[in-house]
Amino acid sequence: MIDALTFYNNLTLAELEVGNHFYWQIGNFQVHGQVFMTSWFVIALLVIAAIAAITNKKVQTAPSGMQNFMEYVLEFLRDLAKNQLGEKDYRPWLPFIATLFLFIFVSNWSGALVPWGLIEIPDSELAAPTNDINTTVALALLTSLAYFYAGFSKKGLGYFANYIQPIPILLPIKILEDFTKPLSLSFRLFGNILADELVVAVLVFLVPLFVPLPLMALGLFTSAIQALVFATLAGAYIHEAIEGYDEEEHE
Amino acid sequence: MFDFDATLPLMAVQFLILMILLNQIFYKPLGEAIDLRAEYVRKNQADARERLAKAKELAKQYQQELAAARKQSQQIIADAQAEAKKIAEEKIAAAQKEAIAKREAAAQEIENEKQQALATLEQQVDALSRQILEKLLGPELVK
Numbered sequence: 001m002i003d004a005l006t007f008y009n010n011l012t013l014a015e016l017e018v019g020n021h022f023y024w025q026i027g028n029f030q031v032h033g034q035v036f037m038t039s040w041f042v043i044a045l046l047v048i049a050a051i052a053a054i055t056n057k058k059v060q061t062a063p064s065g066m067q068n069f070m071e072y073v074l075e076f077l078r079d080l081a082k083n084q085l086g087e088k089d090y091r092p093w094l095p096f097i098a099t100l101f102l103f104i105f106v107s108n109w110s111g112a113l114v115p116w117g118l119i120e121i122p123d124s125e126l127a128a129p130t131n132d133i134n135t136t137v138a139l140a141l142l143t144s145l146a147y148f149y150a151g152f153s154k155k156g157l158g159y160f161a162n163y164i165q166p167i168p169i170l171l172p173i174k175i176l177e178d179f180t181k182p183l184s185l186s187f188r189l190f191g192n193i194l195a196d197e198l199v200v201a202v203l204v205f206l207v208p209l210f211v212p213l214p215l216m217a218l219g220l221f222t223s224a225i226q227a228l229v230f231a232t233l234a235g236a237y238i239h240e241a242i243e244g245y246d247e248e249e250h251e
Numbered sequence: 252m253f254d255f256d257a258t259l260p261l262m263a264v265q266f267l268i269l270m271i272l273l274n275q276i277f278y279k280p281l282g283e284a285i286d287l288r289a290e291y292v293r294k295n296q297a298d299a300r301e302r303l304a305k306a307k308e309l310a311k312q313y314q315q316e317l318a319a320a321r322k323q324s325q326q327i328i329a330d331a332q333a334e335a336k337k338i339a340e341e342k343i344a345a346a347q348k349e350a351i352a353k354r355e356a357a358a359q360e361i362e363n364e365k366q367q368a369l370a371t372l373e374q375q376v377d378a379l380s381r382q383i384l385e386k387l388l389g390p391e392l393v394k
Contacts, residue, residue, distance in 0.1 A: 021254070029257030039262065043269050050277035067281070074281050094282075095274040103269060134258035142263055 022124040032132055034121060039129040041114075042106045077101060080228070084235025085242070093238055096146055100139060101231035104130055108193055108223030112216065130226075131193040133186065140186035143234045144178065151241030159241065181237060185230060192226045 022033040053070035077098035081090040084097070110116075111128020119126055129135045151159035163174045196219040203212040 026257065031256060031258045031261055035258055035262070036265075039265065043265070046269065047272060047276070050273060054276060054280050067284075070277065071281055071285060074278065074285065078282075078285075095270050095278050098278060099266070099270040099273050102273070103266060129262075132258065133253055134255060135262050137255070138259045138262040139266060141259075142266060 020124045022121050032124075032134065034124045034126050035129050035132040035135060037121075038110065038116065038126050039107070039135070042103060042110055042129060045106055045110070046102055073102075074098070077231075080231055081235055084232060085239045089239070089242055090235075093146075093150070093235070096142075097231050097235050097238075100143070100234055101227050104139070104189065104230050105224060105227035107135075108227055109220065111193065111197060112219050112223055127197060128193055128223075130189055131197055133190050136186040136190040137182070139189070139230070140182035143185060143237060144182045146234065147237040147241040150238045154242050162241070181233075185233060189226050189230055192222055196222055 021035075023030045024033040024036070049066070049070065052066045054067070078090070078094060080101065081094045081097045084090075085093055107128045107130045111131060116126035148159075151162065155161075163171055200212050200216055200219060203215055
């Protein structure tokens with residue numbers, strides 16, 4: 001009986017590893033090598049897709065093939081940004097929001113679809129870049145910077161008036177929001193992706209075949225939703241910073 | 252799980268570089284293509300709408316002209332008919348008048364002939380009655 005159990009344990013199809021990192025030393029700093037490796041893969045994928053779209057036969061008026069697909073993607077991203085920021089203001093913020101969505105989406109799906117586990121690296125395993133807290137916090141802080149920049153560039157110091165509108169009593173909550181926004185953004189994404197990979201790993205650990213498949217499909221779905229949520233919220237925060245209460249009344 | 256290190260800023264920088272790169276090779280060129288196409292479609296649509304309006308206007312104008320022409324032709328026909336009727340009536344009247352005149356002339360002639368014939372007849376009656384008297388009474392008594 002015990003022999004049989006150890007036999008199964010020796011034949012591991014999956015291992016659970018959380019918090020082990022493949023460290024790279026750069027000067028005095030340490031970085032998580034596995035995160036950068038997969039993120040470079042994601043970036044390369046995006047850049048190759050973009051180049052394939054524009055270098056096919058230059059940019060055509062009647063799109064075909066890859067250009068058609070990428071235009072579809074771009075229209076989707078434009079709608080995403082437009083829905084949050086409005087027709088008037090969305091253009092300067094399109095690159096930020098679109099890149100957020102693309103990077104998170106491709107990261108999540110690469111974590112779910114690419115069999116990273118087959119590539120051996122010391123001390124750790126490859127996974128979606130978004131299941132490292134550093135990545136999600138980096139993206140969330142960039143979002144914070146983006147909406148502060150949006151607010152200040154649009155209204156100057158008048159942006160601080162947002163904190164006491166519509167009523168000054170909300171000031172503490174408004175200040176608190178500046179901290180909870182990046183916190184919730186980063187932890188939502190990190191938690192969802194990590195939990196998804198853990199659930200799949202645990203199930204594979206328990207029942208190796210077929211049973212984890214529906215959960216993997218669900219994981220694909222949540223991954224896509226998380227990317228959409230992150231990009232949408234980033235757009236909403238930027239819109240909130242740009243749009244004042246006075247202006248909304250006039251609209 | 253929560254160990255922050257230099258991965259965070261480097262990831263942020265990497266993301267910004269990706270953003271700038273994608274903006275140059277993806278969002279800008281394809282966005283321009285989409286906008287240009289949208290502009291082209293809108294322009295063509297406006298053009299087509301304008302042409303349609305023009306065509307409708309022309310069709311309407313032709314219809315009006317057609318109606319006017321039809322009306323005019325009917326007028327002409329009516330005029331011609333009226334004129335023809337008038338001419339016909341005139342001619343008929345003239346013919347009738349002539350016929351009446353001829354009949355009257357004929358009747359007059361007949362009357363004349365009759366008078367003449369009667370006169371001749373009377374003369375002959377006179378002559379015959381004289382001859383009869385002469386025969387009966389003898390020529391001496393008649394004078």
